Amino acid sequence: MLRFIILFYLFYHSSVCKAQLIRIGLYNSQKIKTAKFSLKNGAYFIFSDTNLITKVNVPDLILLNVKNNDVELLINGVTTASSSNFSFISEKNDNFLETKLISPTLKARLYEGDFIVTNRKGNLEILNEIDLEQYLEGVIESEAGPGQKTEYYKVQAIISRTYAMKYKEKHGSSGFNLCDGTHCQAYLHKRNQSEWIDSAVRKTRGMVLLDKQGELAPTYFNANCGGQTCEPDIVWNQKIAGFSSFKDTFCIHTNQAKWTKKIPVNDWNSFLNEKYNYPIWDSTCLIQAHTFSQLDRKAFFVSPIFGIPLRDIRDAFKLKSTYFSCKREGDFIILNGHGFGHGVGLCQEGAMNMVKFGYKYEQVLNFYYPEMKLFQMPISSFSLRK
Ligand SMILES: [Zn+2]
Numbered sequence: 001m002l003r004f005i006i007l008f009y010l011f012y013h014s015s016v017c018k019a020q021l022i023r024i025g026l027y028n029s030q031k032i033k034t035a036k037f038s039l040k041n042g043a044y045f046i047f048s049d050t051n052l053i054t055k056v057n058v059p060d061l062i063l064l065n066v067k068n069n070d071v072e073l074l075i076n077g078v079t080t081a082s083s084s085n086f087s088f089i090s091e092k093n094d095n096f097l098e099t100k101l102i103s104p105t106l107k108a109r110l111y112e113g114d115f116i117v118t119n120r121k122g123n124l125e126i127l128n129e130i131d132l133e134q135y136l137e138g139v140i141e142s143e144a145g146p147g148q149k150t151e152y153y154k155v156q157a158i159i160s161r162t163y164a165m166k167y168k169e170k171h172g173s174s175g176f177n178l179c180d181g182t183h184c185q186a187y188l189h190k191r192n193q194s195e196w197i198d199s200a201v202r203k204t205r206g207m208v209l210l211d212k213q214g215e216l217a218p219t220y221f222n223a224n225c226g227g228q229t230c231e232p233d234i235v236w237n238q239k240i241a242g243f244s245s246f247k248d249t250f251c252i253h254t255n256q257a258k259w260t261k262k263i264p265v266n267d268w269n270s271f272l273n274e275k276y277n278y279p280i281w282d283s284t285c286l287i288q289a290h291t292f293s294q295l296d297r298k299a300f301f302v303s304p305i306f307g308i309p310l311r312d313i314r315d316a317f318k319l320k321s322t323y324f325s326c327k328r329e330g331d332f333i334i335l336n337g338h339g340f341g342h343g344v345g346l347c348q349e350g351a352m353n354m355v356k357f358g359y360k361y362e363q364v365l366n367f368y369y370p371e372m373k374l375f376q377m378p379i380s381s382f383s384l385r386k
């Protein structure tokens, strides 16, 4: 009977309420051997395939170990089962648990939703299946930090929802939608139920950005563009419709608007010469390499004829951006740079300032994504599942 109730419950859980679910690969870059789940709120049903193993409640502790080709499950120190996979299905929508990696050791995190733990080629794979809108609340705080105004969180909610829906097949070949890192979108904890974030997600529920073809738009964003946004081909060597470079005065007086870096002149010269055959023996070229200047953003160092993309210099010297000028001081090259990040699309610090000046989220999106249109998807498919 219990099994029947649970199966009915699962069916109701997943289909009747038409919630948009998303599956996130947690700790995707780690090779996990042991993980611990500590229940913090509510209860979870544990299944091995479709077989109900048991129900756990607060404050139960669950240890998951890689064991041969299986996952070994220990509950409160007692070995309970071994299986290729376990599912943890939450009893209620606001149930949550703490995930902590023991091997390798990583800081604990809190997550809501359901979990699937599988032995994937000798490592644990931990997936979190959760309502899209609930996931977004965790993402928005991970990406934008706490303490922003609701109007800014609305901007971030629309960008992150569009991203999640557009790229939901990004990890499709691995059996989940998105990972929890910057490769997709940072999702480092559950929603904190901050009233500002909660209301931002609720008030924009189902809202996305579309490109001119009516497809979900690529909603690139960066921490600070340094006063001029960047064309995508400078960063990724490919044109992406809908993005152009323009001046942004909203971000130029913020903390990350300017940076400097000191590089030994010998390191600078040898990098240019050894990697790109730059003619440092020519005194004019050498001076140009020490006095390179960008009033407007450029794609190449000194001149395109030398074929040195600024993105290569950024990578090699771990610079905050490609938007820098240089001068020589003694044995050093001093780089004076602007901004933080690739500079394409929405500038987060500029957008935060627009909101402080009283602009509405529609105006902020229109400023940074002038070729994209806001679109309201049917709201019924974005309601929370319980
Ligand atoms: Zn990813």
Ligand SMILES: [Zn+2]
Pocket: 224, 225, 226, 227, 228, 248, 250, 251, 252, 347, 349, 350
């Ligand atoms: Zn900016």
